[in-house]
Amino acid sequence: MKGEDITIHQTRIGGGFGRRLINDYMVMVAQVAKALPGKPVKILFDRTDDLRHDYYRPAGWHRFTAGLDAKGDLIAFRDHFVSFGKDGKPIRAAEMSPFEFPVNVLADSEIGITYLPTNLATGWLRAPTSNAVSFVYQSFMDEIAQAAGIDLPELMRRTLGAPRDLAVVPGRPVLNSGRARAVIDGVCKMAGWQGGKLAPGPKGEKRGRGFGFYFSHRGYFAEVVDVTITDGANVRVDKVWACGDIGSQIINPINARHQVQGAVNEGLGQGMVEQKIEQVKGVVQAESFGDFPLIRIEQVPREIAVQFLKTDYPPTGLGEPSLPPVIPALANAIFAATGQRLRQLPLKPA
Numbered sequence: 001m002k003g004e005d006i007t008i009h010q011t012r013i014g015g016g017f018g019r020r021l022i023n024d025y026m027v028m029v030a031q032v033a034k035a036l037p038g039k040p041v042k043i044l045f046d047r048t049d050d051l052r053h054d055y056y057r058p059a060g061w062h063r064f065t066a067g068l069d070a071k072g073d074l075i076a077f078r079d080h081f082v083s084f085g086k087d088g089k090p091i092r093a094a095e096m097s098p099f100e101f102p103v104n105v106l107a108d109s110e111i112g113i114t115y116l117p118t119n120l121a122t123g124w125l126r127a128p129t130s131n132a133v134s135f136v137y138q139s140f141m142d143e144i145a146q147a148a149g150i151d152l153p154e155l156m157r158r159t160l161g162a163p164r165d166l167a168v169v170p171g172r173p174v175l176n177s178g179r180a181r182a183v184i185d186g187v188c189k190m191a192g193w194q195g196g197k198l199a200p201g202p203k204g205e206k207r208g209r210g211f212g213f214y215f216s217h218r219g220y221f222a223e224v225v226d227v228t229i230t231d232g233a234n235v236r237v238d239k240v241w242a243c244g245d246i247g248s249q250i251i252n253p254i255n256a257r258h259q260v261q262g263a264v265n266e267g268l269g270q271g272m273v274e275q276k277i278e279q280v281k282g283v284v285q286a287e288s289f290g291d292f293p294l295i296r297i298e299q300v301p302r303e304i305a306v307q308f309l310k311t312d313y314p315p316t317g318l319g320e321p322s323l324p325p326v327i328p329a330l331a332n333a334i335f336a337a338t339g340q341r342l343r344q345l346p347l348k349p350a
Contacts, residue, residue, distance in 0.1 A: 051286040051292060064077075077102055083096070090115060099166075099169060126320065131270055135324075142210075184222045221325050225333045237299070243309065246318055
């Protein structure tokens with residue numbers, strides 16, 4: 001068929017996000033339309049179709065090592081990342097930046113990558129790549145801070161150094177250390193940060209506070225999470241603070257705040273609720289949200305405090321960057337409360 005003989009009516013409402021960038025459903029509806037000439041065709045996926053024929057965020061595994069000098073400053077860093085790919089190239093959504101912080105500020109640093117084959121279709125989960133990479137990098141940075149005898153915000157300040165652009169690479173967003181430090185200081189002030197230790201709850205429950213920072217999708221966000229551990233292993237998120245820099249102008253302040261609050265809740269769901277997708281003999285096993293639960297209203301914090309720092313930089317987007325830091329902040333808060341370092345998602349204290 002000629003292109004001019006085809007009409008596509010694409011709705012521009014609702015969700016879907018990155019899933020819309022993959023056109024399998026358009027091929028399917030075209031096949032049906034070809035079999036029914038002259039008739040309008042609409043195709044719908046039910047929930048089981050949606051879960052079993054999706055494009056899944058690829059699994060990843062990291063092995064970290066780091067070196068500190070006598071003053072407790074970070075001077076060496078290694079990461080070996082294992083995910084999925086073919087012929088030395090990552091499949092969709094399995095990419096890994098060679099300029100991840102702190103690699104981009106240390107002379108002695110290295111990122112290695114191994115790709116394994118897979119037959120599973122892969123795609124994006126909100127804040128793609130950043131959601132997983134933020135968890136592993138900021139969790140390990142918290143371990144480094146513990147070894148150095150300082151807290152993570154202080155380690156970040158020392159490692160970021162003076163305000164400047166880092167890792168200037170053509171075509172890649174530039175991390176400015178001054179903007180990063182500003183949101184780190186901002187969220188610490190908002191939350192009254194004095195480290196991760198919190199007094200026990202009224203019934204003697206363990207409580208902890210965690211910090212996370214991440215630069216992604218041209219936005220800078222630092223976040224603090226307070227948690228209470230109930231019944232020995234259940235995590236209750238009490239409050240989240242988020243401080244962000246997305247440039248010189250917040251165009252719609254109310255919706256911007258809601259965007260951050262929604263991203264924080266979704267990040268908490270990725271961090272402690274959403275399960276792995278299992279494939280048995282080529283068939284995805286999940287049928288509905290009983291097999292792949294999403295975060296529920298009783299699991300979200302009662303308050304998510306949001307602050308924006310307006311800076312002399314062009315405004316950028318807000319759909320992604322406020323999600324990644326909450327996952328390591330949650331993991332670091334659980335460590336502060338329990339002494340358990342959880343290194344796998346979802347976060348499940350023993």
